[in-house]
Amino acid sequence: MIYYFSESAGEAVMENRIKADIAIVGGGASGLAAAIGAAGANATLKVVIAERLDKTGRKILATGNGRCNLSNRNLSGKAYHGSVNNVMDVIAETPSAEEFFGELGVLCTSDEQGRIYPYSSSAASVLNALRIRSAALGVKEVCGFEVKSIEKKNGRFLLRSEDREIECSRVIIAAGGYAAPSFGTDGGMMRLFREKGYRTAKICPAVAPFKVSREALKGLKGVRVKGKIAALSDGKVLREEYGEIQFTESTVSGICVFNLAYLMSQYEGRLSLRADLMPEMSVKKLEEYLFSVQYQRYDCTLEELLTGIFVKNLAVYLVKRAVGRPLTDKISALKYGELHRLAELIKSLEFEVTGSSPWQNAQVTSGGIHGSCINARLESKLDRGVYFAGEILDVDGDCGGYNLQWAWSSGLLAGRSCAESLKTGAKNDQDK
Template structure:
């Protein structure tokens, strides 16, 4: 029998164990992890550097649950307190702009090391390569049928993650276990994933990166904009801008909605010169052509945007006119070029899916849990945290902060419950 069992050894599960162990150091705490080791996904976050958190906490960067729910969780472990906690565990950090914080040594493995070191010192058990096949509510707690036998837990935390990056062990199996207990979920779909797009220009610009502004249009109306790096791939578009818009693309192709509104069509628009408005760009090019009328059309944008990107755009617009002198461009042709530089349209055909996604949108409905404790409203003694819940964030450390904060709250709440209840949770029918 265990006092507390945590299903999942990812970021939120490890933090739940740390949090619980601080409050109930003498209790029996076990982490059940289906993979060969805990923290596998954590090791690859931030390209192996681990974007721990973002000090510029912005609730608009979170999606799914109401802001009041997310706020109630973060109030118990905000970003600064998270960094202080990691400091007590022995981890230094550095801030690298835009609020993003990384381990000082630049290695995600350092984050996993300090978490595991603390848990080992508190005799928290890690049981890897242990899959949970069934969960039943029993008098006094929960019975788990695992690949290693039956385990009984007085308190149970579901921290098994979503479906993003299945190579790390995430397969969405936690949702099936939760469903067997009667918990409801919204259908998950990939988030923070590169976007597929059908365009003949992609092969010519694949691998190139540029700064710009990307917009997601739903039925011709702009619903979200992101400014930053845009990356062209042979299959579509990527980069932080695109990843932050990909949630809406994923929602559209999964549910035919955008921000939960029925939608017929989505488009991506790229502004390659976001610092100049259309009129200023047009005046700039008119002056350039006036001074250099013999300049070939194919060189018109080489001083403004990436040379290959500009050439691909011009080839798309006027493939037979590239060798013409710029002075021969009609006012209408020049305006078309300007409009396209400011509003280059691509038609998404989906995302690259779970294999390339960094996060899961959708999951267990947060309305089924108390925001102050993350305890199930209908299943006493059961808690959920991390990516398993219907809350996901944008790039920049937001998802990891949700994992830390929600794991902390679930672990603390389970520990306090064990300490304060002399009687077990309300009994259920076998």
């Protein structure tokens, strides 16, 4: 079979072996940004994207519930985790998301929490703009091409799928991690580089729900409540968030919980969650309040004790767990100690974490190619000419647009660095 570059923009014509200057493995957020970064830096370069799915950018369409939360106004190193310690430098080296997308004709807007979205509220606007620009720059997409192996021979790389090949001078690995495998990310590239001797940081689902025992959640399925939630290990609070906490029959979820998930990589087996369902009151104040409710509802059964504060299922769950009396008992029968326990439970509802959610329920991968394997330009320190971008690297961000921002910035920088290395350095290894 022969691949060649078609003159019609954006189309990969597949007929034999493709020869390119730069091949990008993965046509997701970082891969598309890398293609624009590379071809934008040097329009004479032949840039090709190898994507295993039938289309590029499938995951982008699912982001932000279809709205694509593409960045955040409050970018800070605190929102990123992992061993790549120059995340903010990479972001600073590239245009802001609003500048980048503005330049692609996408108008952006933000909400009160600083989350940036396309004005259209449609992820399709974002993907469309990336593909239009990449095609205009002459980038070719080769879809249905799953890179299975990468070899270097005589200064050239050979990327092989089951039945096809791409030969190139530089490779950008933008194949994502393990999260959300239905969008093409099964961690295959990470395994391949681990086998090549690359150091990888322990992986675990990030931006994901936590599993806790079904027994502890009995009665809470479907409950949503605003509150503080903390992750603890050995009694020490590791991080605390505020927001809507959601319960299913086996998980604790919600954006505030998602932001704690990455801690599993370090604290697996010794992590617990503690929710404060009434952060605006101290235990003492809450106790006083519960006394007043006891007075107001003295003739009702325990089932009604907290229904003026919480939704019914949660109200009943809390009373059952703290008091342990039959729910048919009268509120007036409650002793001081029981009301005190209830106040404490509302302020400190604990769950042992039993595990992470499966990859299909995770949005992001914590862990990946270790920061020590790359230089400041995102080039591999182990193999010259290999660059990395996006989630495959050991970087994960909080919920709120931080992960896509990393994908755009690392992609743009890897693409630009790669193109510059062909201009300078070993001019074009292709000629060797």
